[in-house]
Amino acid sequence: MSQNVVVIGGGPAGIEASRRLRDLGYTPILIEKTPVLGGHLARWDRLFPEGIEARTVLDPMVADLDGIKYFTETEVSSINRLKDTWVVKLSNGLSAQVRAILLTTGFDLFKAEKKEEYGYGIYERVITNADLEDWFKSGAAPQFDAVNVIGFVHCVGSRDEKAGNRQCSKVCCVTAVKQACEIKEKFPDATVYCFYMDLRMFGRKYEDLYLKAQKDYGIRFVRGRVSEVSEDNDGHLFVKAEDTLFGKPLKIKMDLLVLMAGMAPAADNHQLARMVNIQTGEDGFYLPQSIIGSPCTSSREGIFFAGAATGPKTLPETLSEAASAALAIDRYLKTPQKK
Amino acid sequence: MIYQGKQRIWSEYQKEIPTDHWFYVRSCIRQSFFPASEKTFLEILRDRLGKDVYETPHHTTCGGIAYHSEAIPQETVMTIIARQFALMTEAGYENYVCSCITSFGLYSEVIEDWREFPELLAKIRENLWKATRREFKIPTYLAHASDLIYKFRNQIAEQAKFRLVNKATGEPLRVVEHIGCHYSKMFPSKGVGGAEYPYVLAGMVESWGGEVIDYPERRHCCGFGFRQYLVKANRGYSVSNTHKKFESMEPFKPDMIITNCPGCPYFLDRWQYVIAEQTGKTYGENGYGIPVFTYEEVAGLVLGYNPWDLGLQTHQVAVEPLLDKMGIPYKPEDKYKGPRGELLQRPDFPMNIKCC
């Protein structure tokens, strides 16, 4: 009988790592607290940089779960150390005794309403990147009248000490450019702005997407962080920012504003960290042994990480880290036990 | 606008306000331009609600306006504030309430600085001792006078003779609330409702029957700007900021404006007059302006005070259209009378803004 490994978190990292572990001869026990596997990816319509549909990545993964025991709507109740093993009790009453646990708890989307000055949850025409993906995916048209001016606000809850999130969320810049192009396709006559602090187009083909957004879609990029959003008596928005490259304050009337909510550490991180006695950083993400040398290994024996649980990551980074984590676990389990 | 979204934010900024025993300090601007407002505040607290609010004749300015005009250094203003706290300590109080938003913001800032830099607090204690031989404790609770009216808003509503409702139509009055920058922009948690959607005035308006208007430039400064008003050469700054606010609120057709800070009602009232005289533009109905009130004046009207006891005759923008809407009776012939009922020669009529 093959050895069990518990994988906590059924997003892309958890699914991919489980598949890799299975291929290496283990039996992964994959635990997901929501009703569906796939994490944030399951909600997303299309992926940067090329605009392929998210389901073309996720569906084949979810269709390939033979040999993996997975439980949705299931949470971890407790984890206890017993000699050189971990005893994991689940909310469904099951428990598993394993030598290795992989934490693939991912991230929470930053709660955009915490940036009170942007009025999410107060002004109807202020939505988030995730709301926009819902809309793209469902095809349901917006309930607003003429949508002529649209804005994207980068760094909502990212690089923001006041919001308690100092880190760059990494994916929002390119997501905003992707979504700006997509919305321009839906409203070809609309003027679309992106308000950014720095455009972080670091990945292959990201810069191409940016170029296309400028050349083919006429997206207007304004280097300045949005300071305030307000509403007129027809429900339209006023957006204030500085165009820092011209050194002038701007006030633009808009019909729709999309907030690029960033990646916040998963709310459960602290609780799980306490259960297995590991550290989270001051940013709330798990601390691996070394961000460079051993990003998948924790300070405790038998506890491993993959994906955005240790900080914002793109999907390809998450998937390759899931593969690395599976190898790290395999090596750990094959190393003769001490004593 | 999604009202529940604001309620959620309001629930996150619930400031603790003790119910009784306050050491009270006045505002330079409020007592100069709205002296009856301070009188009304004390009457409501002491006589109607039976609260202990103590005032010593020895308290002075906090120095805030001088400090924000760079007329005195930071160490001076901190030591003046330390002296105010010493008077509170000597009088046996721990709860400190001030009648001015500039003061309130400055007290909040100074207390925070002292907490962060203990060596600075030590220096100020030494300064105060050298200059006055006084010692002080930092207040346990700091409130702006409007925090107390907010706290007791429902008791005021229970005693109300009039409501912020248009008597003819039964509709709630449309009220612009203006909070004053130094109330919570520096320290959102020190103000009722926070910095972005402050609730201190909105709570009063709702409790007394009115409807709050949220207009695009709601959060913008009234334009005081300290030196930008105090020096004549700079006043274009002041009036242009007020102008921006009125242009923004105009489409919402407000019936009235309620203010928190003592300076804002002066500027929002007087600059309407200046804009009308210079450009002919008025923002109220039928050539009137939009009447501007302190929160004490509004509380007084709700409680049935005589408008002329509240000092509404010293506003440049006529208040009568609002009194009529609320169904408040008043005697026009008493408006410009002196303390013994003697008739004082009435003010001139401005050219462009209608007055009564």
Place this chain on the structure above:
Amino acid sequence: MGKIYDRLAQDYRIKEGLKACISCGTCTAICPAAEFYRYNPKKIVSIVQSRDDDAIIELLKGDQIWYCGECLSCVTRCPRKNAPGLVVMALRALSIELGYFAESEKGRQQLPLMHAMQRNVLNYGYCVYPETFAYEKHPEYGTVGKWVKDNQKAVYERLGAHLGQIGPGALRKIPQESLDELKAIFDVTGATRWMEIVEEKSQEKAREMGLTMEEYEAQAFNQTSRCHLNDED
């Protein structure tokens, strides 16, 4: 790092108000002064952050630092917990200390401002007081304001103020021993020295400009050149 910057960094408002600026423009976007004057708080913070003494001295001698209205709206929004308004206040204080304020038109306003404010505080115990709030200097007080001034005693009595009277109450006469304490505080904490610096530097500058002190002070209070506003040529 320069000597002027070092001195500036001693100011608690710099310690409190300048952590590290990311130049995102959030402050400028909602700054009431930036919309009106040729003013950009982000640029000022960038210059201070550069620690370049020559550039900082240029600020201290120029008009820009005097454009801020100290509303501190910038404090709410800065994602890095900076306070550009406090940085400006520290620059102004240093400009006074070093006597550089007299080199700019807006800085020269310190003389009438400090006369008005310090005299009000020392003579009356208030920053603003009806006795010194002259209608001639404040025509915006309006026709009603003129009426209040013309009937000052009667109006204040009618409204329940204790203008110039003994005991508690609005606009009361503050006891002399309390005013003496304010004077002692001014002496101990540097306000008296500030007035001396401003008097002395203003006199020097008035001589240089060929003006009497009365002319100099009136010019500073009343006049503005066509170079400050956004919408000017």
